[in-house]
Amino acid sequence: MNKLVRGADDAVADIANGAVLMIGGFGLSGNPENLLQALHKKGVTNLTVISNNAGIESEGIGVLLAAGQIRKMISTYVGENKIFEQRTREGTLETELVPQGTFAERIRAGGAGIPAFFTPAGVGTPIAQGKETRDFDGRPYLLEHWLRADFALIKAYRADRWGNLTYRKTARNFNPIMATAARVTIAEAEEVVEPGGLDPECIVTPGIYVQRLIQGAAYRKPIERRTIRKREPGQ
Amino acid sequence: MNKLVRGADDAVADIANGAVLMIGGFGLSGNPENLLQALHKKGVTNLTVISNNAGIESEGIGVLLAAGQIRKMISTYVGENKIFEQRTREGTLETELVPQGTFAERIRAGGAGIPAFFTPAGVGTPIAQGKETRDFDGRPYLLEHWLRADFALIKAYRADRWGNLTYRKTARNFNPIMATAARVTIAEAEEVVEPGGLDPECIVTPGIYVQRLIQGAAYRKPIERRTIRKREPGQ
Amino acid sequence: MKDQDKRMLIARRVARELRDGYYVNLGIGLPTLVSNLVPPGIEVVLQSENGMLGVGPYPYEGEEDADLINAGKETVSEIPGCCYFNSADSFAMIRGGHIDMAVMGAMEVDERGNIANWMVPGKLIKGMGGAMDLVAGARCLYVAMEHTTHDGGPKILKQCRLPLTGLAAVNFIVTEMGFMRLTPQGILLEEIAPGLSFEQVQAATEATLLRSPHLREMPA
C-alpha cells in the first residue's frame, strides 16, 4: 500500500469538468496550495466548490474563481473577494451560503453516514425557508442534510505513506472533516514519512480516509490580516 | 482556574440517588477505576448508567451492579456479567440495548447540540420499533435521539490542571465523547501536569468539557481476555 | 464621546462580566477589544471557532504564523494550555452549549432578544460565517455595540426589521449608554452611563425599556 503519487498534476488528473470538490482551509490558512495550482493549470471548469471561503483575488480559491472555473460555491463567508462579487452580479456564479456550524456538521455527516440531522442554528432566519422545523424538548430545530463530494483536496502538515495525517495549529480547520466526506480524498503534506513515523495517539486523519497523497512544495502561506503587537523593551 | 479536586470521594460528593451517569470504558479497558470505587463506597442508588458494557462480576460497573446501585443500564453488550443476568431475571434491572454506533453517535449528538439524527443501523430490526423511518436517496434510515447525562465519569491518561486530556491506546473509546455530553464531567488521570505540559496538537479532550479532575492512583487495569502468542526462538 | 472612547467603554464593561474559568468566544471588531481587558487574577480561555481554545494576544512582530489565525483571519499567538480541533468539533462545542459567554456586535436587537447582524437586503450578501451557530449555542450571549447607528437611528428596536441571525438569543446588551438584560417582560435597563438620565437612554431606543428598581451607574 502506497498512496504517494508523483505530483500534484498526477493527483488531480481525473478531476473532470462539473466535479463537486471540497477544498480545505479557513480563509487562506490550511489551503492545499499545490493541488489548487494543479487544478488551475489543468483548466477544469464548471466546478462546484464546497469551501468555507472563496479566497482573495490572487490567492487560494480566488484564483479558480478569477479563471472562471467555478460554477457554484457552497460557503459560509465570501466577503474578502471582489471577483466573487463581480461574478455574482454577472450571474455567472451561483452561491449557497450556510451557517458555519451547519456547514461543518453537514460535511461531518457526509463522512459519517448520517443523511440528516437537526440543528438549532438558523431557526427563524432566512436559512430556515423550505426546511423542516421540529421541536425537541420545547425548542425548535431545523433539519439539515449531509454534504458529500467527488473529491476532497486537503492540506496536512505531516503524513505517512498510508495517508495518516497530522495538521498544524489552526490550519487544521475543515481539512479533517472534508477528508471523510469525498469519494476520493487527495491530500498534500509538507512532510511525508514511513508508517510508524507519526505518533499513533496524535494522528488526526486516519489513512483510511485518504486515497492519494503528494509531497507538497514551495508553500507560500499568505497571511490575510497581519496583526502584531510591539515588543516592549526587554521582551 | 484549577479543576483539580482533592480525591475521588470529593469528586463524586454531589452525585445523588437517581442520577444519570455516563461511564467511560470498553469492557474493563479505560474505566474510571478511582471514581467507580468512590461511587460504590458512597452507596448512591437508583442510578441510570450509560456505558457500553456492564463490567464483570467483580470489576468495573459490575461492582455497582452487584451492590444493587443501578436501576437502569443503557448499553450495547452486557454478555460478560452473570449478576446482570440475575438482576434482569429478578426484574430489578431495566436495560436499554442500543447498537454500538448509534450509542456512540447519540452521545456525541448530546454533546454537540444535535437533538436527533438519521442512521441506517437497525432498519428492519427490533430496534426500529416505534421509531420514525425515512428514506434518503432511496435508502431507509431511523431517527435516533441524543443521549445526555447528569455526570460523566471519565478515565484519561494524562491531564493538565485546566482539564485538557489525552488517552492511551484503545482505552480512549467512549471517554472523549462522554466527556462532552454531561452537565458535569469528572475526569481521573494517571498523571496531571501544568497547562502547557501537553502537546496542543495531541490533546483529545479540550478542557472546556471537564469540570473536575482527580489524580488517579493504584490502577489495577484488569484484562478480560488475555490472548498471547508464543515467542519464536530468536524473537 | 468619540467612537473609540465609546468602544473602549463598552469593552471594559463587558470585561467586568468575565469570571475565572470562563470559556469565551469574542466576535470580530469591538468584542475583540475585550481580550486585552481581562481582570487581573482570573484565567479566561478564548475560543476561536476556526478551531482553537486558548487564543493568545497578537504575536510579536516577526513571529506571525500563517497557520495560527483567529476567526477574523488575524494572526494570533498561543497561551499555555491551548489546544486545536477541527471545525466540526469547534461548532459541536458551540452548539452543544459549552461556551460560557459569546460577545458579538449587532445591527439590530429587539425586545424579544432577536438579533440581526448578517445581511442587509439589496446589498451583496457576504455570508453569516459562524454567527448563527454562536447565537443559537452560546450559554450566554452579550451584544456589544454602539447604542445607535452612525446617523443616530435606534438599533434596539421593538421588532427587528432586518433578516434575523437568531431568535430570542440575546441575554445582555452593552452599549455606551447602559447595560441591559433581556427578560421575559422586555429589556431591563440595569446600569446607566454616568451623566445620562433614563429618559435620555429611552429616547435613543425604539424598544420600551424597563427601568430596574436597582438601576445604578455603569462602572467605567
Next chain:
Amino acid sequence: MKDQDKRMLIARRVARELRDGYYVNLGIGLPTLVSNLVPPGIEVVLQSENGMLGVGPYPYEGEEDADLINAGKETVSEIPGCCYFNSADSFAMIRGGHIDMAVMGAMEVDERGNIANWMVPGKLIKGMGGAMDLVAGARCLYVAMEHTTHDGGPKILKQCRLPLTGLAAVNFIVTEMGFMRLTPQGILLEEIAPGLSFEQVQAATEATLLRSPHLREMPA
C-alpha cells in the same frame, strides 16, 4: 470434516478476498482467524470498532497491555502506521462506508441478504454490540460461517426466522461447502468445495441456490 478444519477452510477462502490497501473489520470468533492468513506481499489494515486502525497480532507473553484490546476484548498489539480514535469516530468510519470489507459470523442468512446474528427470542439478550452498524455500513459484507447448525439444520434460509441484525446487507457467504454471492435474483453459488455436488450443497440449504454458469471448485 472436523469443526476446526471447516473453520480454517472458511477463513482461508475469505483471506483470498483481501486486496492490498484494504481496510477490514473482522468479527469475533471464526473471522478473527483471517488475520493470520493475509496473503504475502499485500498490506491490509485491520479496524477494531473500539477505536483502532492497524491492529496487530496477539502480543508476546509478558507484553499484554490492558489499554490495548480489540472489540472481542482480547489483548492485541500495534503495527507501524496504526492509529487510535474514539468510538463515535470509529462508527462514523463504519457507518460512512469507509470499511472495504467486514467479515462476521451469522446464525441465519436469507435469499434477500438479510442477516440475523444477535438474539434468540426467549434466551437472555446480551446485546448487538457493533453488529448492526457494521452490517449497515461496511462497503462489502462477508458472512463466514459453517453451512449448517450443529444438528445439521439449514442456516441459509428462504427467509430469516430470528430477529434481524440488518436488511439486505450480505454480499457474500463463505462456508465449508462453497462460496456464494448475493444477487438481486437470489444466492448464486460460484464455488463449491472439492468433492461436493451442487445437489449436496442445495440439500444443506433451505434457500434455493442459483448455479453459476462459471461454477468452479473452491480453492483451499
